Amino acid sequence: MSQIIAIDIGGTQLRAARFAMDGQTALQTRRTSTQGDGQTPFERLCDLITNILPADQPVAGIAVAAPGPLDPYNGIIFSTPNIAGWENFPISAKLNERFDVPVWLGNDANLAALGEWKFGAARGHKHVLYLTISTGIGGGVIIDDRLLAGTRGLAGELGHVQIMQGGPLCGCGQRGHLEALASGTAIANFVREQLAGGEKSSLSRRAQISARDVSEAAQQGDALAIHALSRAGEHLGQAIAGFLHTFNPSIVVLGGGVTQSGDLLLAPMRRTLEASVMDKSFLKNLQIVPAALGDDAGLMGALALAHTMLED
Amino acid sequence: MSQIIAIDIGGTQLRAARFAMDGQTALQTRRTSTQGDGQTPFERLCDLITNILPADQPVAGIAVAAPGPLDPYNGIIFSTPNIAGWENFPISAKLNERFDVPVWLGNDANLAALGEWKFGAARGHKHVLYLTISTGIGGGVIIDDRLLAGTRGLAGELGHVQIMQGGPLCGCGQRGHLEALASGTAIANFVREQLAGGEKSSLSRRAQISARDVSEAAQQGDALAIHALSRAGEHLGQAIAGFLHTFNPSIVVLGGGVTQSGDLLLAPMRRTLEASVMDKSFLKNLQIVPAALGDDAGLMGALALAHTMLED
Numbered sequence: 001m002s003q004i005i006a007i008d009i010g011g012t013q014l015r016a017a018r019f020a021m022d023g024q025t026a027l028q029t030r031r032t033s034t035q036g037d038g039q040t041p042f043e044r045l046c047d048l049i050t051n052i053l054p055a056d057q058p059v060a061g062i063a064v065a066a067p068g069p070l071d072p073y074n075g076i077i078f079s080t081p082n083i084a085g086w087e088n089f090p091i092s093a094k095l096n097e098r099f100d101v102p103v104w105l106g107n108d109a110n111l112a113a114l115g116e117w118k119f120g121a122a123r124g125h126k127h128v129l130y131l132t133i134s135t136g137i138g139g140g141v142i143i144d145d146r147l148l149a150g151t152r153g154l155a156g157e158l159g160h161v162q163i164m165q166g167g168p169l170c171g172c173g174q175r176g177h178l179e180a181l182a183s184g185t186a187i188a189n190f191v192r193e194q195l196a197g198g199e200k201s202s203l204s205r206r207a208q209i210s211a212r213d214v215s216e217a218a219q220q221g222d223a224l225a226i227h228a229l230s231r232a233g234e235h236l237g238q239a240i241a242g243f244l245h246t247f248n249p250s251i252v253v254l255g256g257g258v259t260q261s262g263d264l265l266l267a268p269m270r271r272t273l274e275a276s277v278m279d280k281s282f283l284k285n286l287q288i289v290p291a292a293l294g295d296d297a298g299l300m301g302a303l304a305l306a307h308t309m310l311e312d
Numbered sequence: 313m314s315q316i317i318a319i320d321i322g323g324t325q326l327r328a329a330r331f332a333m334d335g336q337t338a339l340q341t342r343r344t345s346t347q348g349d350g351q352t353p354f355e356r357l358c359d360l361i362t363n364i365l366p367a368d369q370p371v372a373g374i375a376v377a378a379p380g381p382l383d384p385y386n387g388i389i390f391s392t393p394n395i396a397g398w399e400n401f402p403i404s405a406k407l408n409e410r411f412d413v414p415v416w417l418g419n420d421a422n423l424a425a426l427g428e429w430k431f432g433a434a435r436g437h438k439h440v441l442y443l444t445i446s447t448g449i450g451g452g453v454i455i456d457d458r459l460l461a462g463t464r465g466l467a468g469e470l471g472h473v474q475i476m477q478g479g480p481l482c483g484c485g486q487r488g489h490l491e492a493l494a495s496g497t498a499i500a501n502f503v504r505e506q507l508a509g510g511e512k513s514s515l516s517r518r519a520q521i522s523a524r525d526v527s528e529a530a531q532q533g534d535a536l537a538i539h540a541l542s543r544a545g546e547h548l549g550q551a552i553a554g555f556l557h558t559f560n561p562s563i564v565v566l567g568g569g570v571t572q573s574g575d576l577l578l579a580p581m582r583r584t585l586e587a588s589v590m591d592k593s594f595l596k597n598l599q600i601v602p603a604a605l606g607d608d609a610g611l612m613g614a615l616a617l618a619h620t621m622l623e624d
Contacts, residue, residue, distance in 0.1 A: 069591060078593065127463040143455060143462075150455075150560025151439040152593065160590045161554035165476055172590035242473035246558065248462025278472045278484035279381055281390065281464065 002060035003027070004306045005049060008108070008298030009066040010034065011082025014045055016052045017299045021060060021310075024119055024303070028052055034083060041083050042091075046098055053099075060310060061102035062095055063302035068107040072153040075105045104302075104309050106147075110156050111301025112255060112293070113140020114147050118304035120292035121253045129249040131158060132291070133236070134256035136171055137179040141247055147308070159183065163239050181235040184211030184258045191228045199224050215261040229264040236265070237272030244273075244282040255291030314372035315339070316618045317361060320420070320610030321378040322346065323394025326357055328364045329611045333372060333622075336431055336615070340364055346395060353395050354403075358410055365411075372622060373414035374407055375614035380419040384465040387417045416614075416621050422468050423613025424567060424605070425452020426459050430616035432604035433565045441561040443470060444603070445548070446568035448483055449491040453559055459620070471495065475551050493547040496523030496570045503540045511536050527573040541576040548577070549584030556585075556594040567603030 001021050008015040014034050017026040030052050034041050053059065069078045075092020092103040106114070113122075113130035122128040128142035139158025141148040148155045159179035160172055167176025168186065180186050188211050195204050201224035203209055203217050217225035240252060259265065270288065277283055293300050313333050320327040326346050329338035342364050346353050365371065381390045387404020404415040418426070425434075425442035434440040440454035451470025453460040460467045471491035472484055479488025480498065492498050500523050507516050513536035515521055515529050529537035552564060571577065582600065589595055605612050 069593065078591075125463075143460060144458065146456065148455060148559070151437075151562040152560055152596070154591075154594060155558060155560035157557040157590065160557045161473070162550055162588070163474060163477070165550070170590075174588060174590055177590075238474055238477070245469040245472045246467060247460070248464055248467035250463040276474070276486060278469065278482075278486055278489075279390075279466075281381065282466060284464070 002058045003054045004060055004303060005052060005062045006299045006302035006306065007045070007049070007062060007064040008302060009045070009064060009080075009083075010298075011067070011080070014041070014048050015299060016048050017303070018052050018054060019303055024300075026299070027054075029299075040085065042094065046095075049095070049099065059099070059101045061104060061306055062099060063104045063106070063306035063309070064091065064095070065106055065108040065111040065298040065302045065305075066091070068109070068157075069154060070105060070107055072104075072106050072110075072149060075103060077105070102309070104305050106301065106305050107138075107140075107153070107156070108298050108301070109138025110140040110147060110149070111305055112138070112291070112297035113142060113156070113253070113301070114304040114308070115293050115297050115301030116253045116255070116291055117142045117145075118307065119300050120297075121289045122251050125249070125251045127247065127249040128251050128253060129240070129243050129247055130253045130255070130291070131236075131240075132256035132297070133183060133254065133258040135184050137183045137256075141249075143247065158239075158243065161239065161242070163235060163242075178235065178239045182232040182239070182258075187211045187214050187228050187232050187258065190231065191224060194224055194228070201225065211258055215258075215264070218261065218264045226264060229261050230268040232258075233265040233268030234272045237269040237274075238276050240269070240273050241276035241282075244277060244286070248282060250285065251287040251289065253289055253291050255293075255297060259290060314370045315366045316372050316615060317364060317374045318611045318614035318618065319357070319361070319374060319376040320614060321357070321376060321392075321395075322610075323379070323392070326353070326360050327611060328360050329615070330364050330366060331615055336612075338611075339366075341611075352397065354401075354406065358407075361407070361411060371411070371413045373416060373618055374411060375416045375418070375618035375621070376403065376407070377418055377420040377423045377610040377614045377617075378403070380421075380469075381466060382417060382419055384416075384418050384422075384461060387415060389417070414621070416617050418613065418617050419450075419452075419465070419468070420610050420613070421450025422452040422459060422461070423617055424450070424603070424609035425454060425468070425565070425613070426616040426620070427605050427609055427613030428565045428567070428603055429454045429457075430619065431612050432609075433601045434563050437561070437563045439559065439561040440563050440565060441552070441555050441559055442565045442567070442603070443548075443552075444568035444609070445495060445566065445570040447496050449495045449568075453561075455559065470551075470555065473551065473554070475547060475554075490547065490551045494544040494551070494570075496568075499523045499526050499540050499544050499570065502543065503536060506536055506540070513537065523570055527570075527576070530573065530576045538576060541573050542580040544570075545577040545580030546584045549581040550588050552581070552585050553588035553594075556589060556598070560594060562597065563599040563601065565601055565603050567605070567609060571602060
């Protein structure tokens with residue numbers, strides 16, 4: 001029976017997994033660093049795929065999760081912050097030349113949403129809001145059992161809605177976006193600014209401060225760190241209220257490293273969310289749950305994409 | 313051949329139109345006031361329908377556009393600001409009892425989007441963002457040729473995303489929503505506040521000020537009125553940028569009386585929108601156009617709903 005190759009492209013690691021057509025457990029997994037050994041990232045990707053191809057089975061297709069912005073319909077990565085040379089990179093056509101099987105491409109956050117819907121925390125739900133909160137904030141939305149993609153496949157950039165006019169600078173160059181107020185980067189930036197303004201904290205002795213440092217300090221009772229997480233949670237709750245009004249999902253799935261801070265982030269999020277909906281009917285039977293796929297979200301999302309494409 | 317009855321329920325008027333199964337031009341239209349003559353609004357609605365039923369043809373169904381919030385799946389109007397007694401009103405079941413034909417219900421702004429997609433300004437587009445800007449701000453979204461409805465049919469409340477923390481009070485009770493900053497009500501409120509604060513304007517002699525008054529004064533060159541429309545346009549542009557990131561539509565359709573102000577509102581909207589997208593690819597081939605259906609948006613939207621239901 002045919003097999004499926006799933007790929008997750010990151011700035012530091014390339015991951016691959018091989019699945020049976022009807023399987024959800026990888027038959028084999030491999031990973032390698034994205035950069036190194038005098039090879040281009042694309043050469044390293046091709047080697048990784050070659051090494052995981054089945055010995056004696058046909059391949060139904062290769063599904064690739066990659067950081068956006070990208071064009072999933074034409075298989076083109078517009079740019080990838082951490083991979084030099086991948087500007088307007090036609091990855092699907094290039095992989096197709098090398099392996100002569102169908103290649104499907106998707107934005108990693110969108111595919112993580114698809115993965116959570118098909119294999120993870122949102123199984124059985126038809127309307128899913130997914131947010132991943134780490135260095136940045138990515139999103140994915142399932143509407144009536146289908147992934148929201150938009151006319152050019154750019155939809156679901158939920159980290160980039162403005163929630164504070166004139167707010168902090170976002171990684172995208174705009175101001176006051178959700179990502180600029182509630183991502184790991186935003187949390188660390190806020191703490192650094194407060195320290196520079198004279199706030200006292202156990203973090204003031206550190207040369208560098210990450211969101212993980214803030215989370216650990218908050219768990220030790222540091223008031224500034226607790227405030228930083230609480231503030232991020234409130235912004236998140238406000239934004240999610242708007243997403244509920246927009247999409248009316250039955251489940252909200254929250255992934256990404258920053259959500260590991262738990263109730264220090266999520267209790268203020270829930271409190272603000274509940275106070276911010278225009279009508280309680282948006283909360284009726286609503287589930288808010290952690291993502292289930294963890295680091296495998298990209299690979300499982302790519303597998304879900306392959307299933308979706310093969311079903312059509 | 314069967315015919316379709318389309319109904320548009322408003323706080324002041326009830327409208328009905330009768331269509332051939334494959335027709336887009338009404339065979340007959342009727343209207344009546346929502347209140348009056350010692351009858352309940354529901355009795356008046358039933359009389360209106362009775363008077364427009366075809367003499368010698370079967371009826372395929374009755375499609376109803378009504379102000380939300382409502383449950384389109386179960387045909388229940390949760391509440392209607394201007395019609396007393398319609399709390400949790402099972403309008404579809406009640407009409408079905410009286411007329412013994414299928415009854416379909418939809419939120420009027422959502423159905424206006426569906427109407428513009430099927431019969432109006434957005435024909436041929438698969439991904440449509442529709443906003444109607446009048447007393448309030450309503451929205452509707454077409455994704456991949458399907459109306460966004462959500463798990464309980466409450467989706468598309470695009471007037472109720474927060475764009476200014478701690479901003480003006482919204483009709484829904486929350487603060488800083490798009491509706492509280494860019495609707496006709498918001499524009500008139502802003503002018504009244506500025507006048508109360510001592511601003512000079514040709515409008516200062518008026519006892520009451522409507523958005524239409526502001527629009528007329530702006531067209532006469534009144535600086536405060538021009539500022540009020542420009543400010544609303546900027547908020548609208550900022551919000552639409554977020555909606556582009558969220559939905560990545562190929563067309564934005566703007567309806568509602570406030571858009572009659574034209575470039576006084578729309579030029580600042582476009583300028584802010586273009587400056588606020590995270591990437592120019594969201595603007596590529598994007599059309600921004602006025603709604604085509606005008607006052608018939610509700611009726612034509614109801615007709616589009618009937619077509620959609622009969623095709624399924």
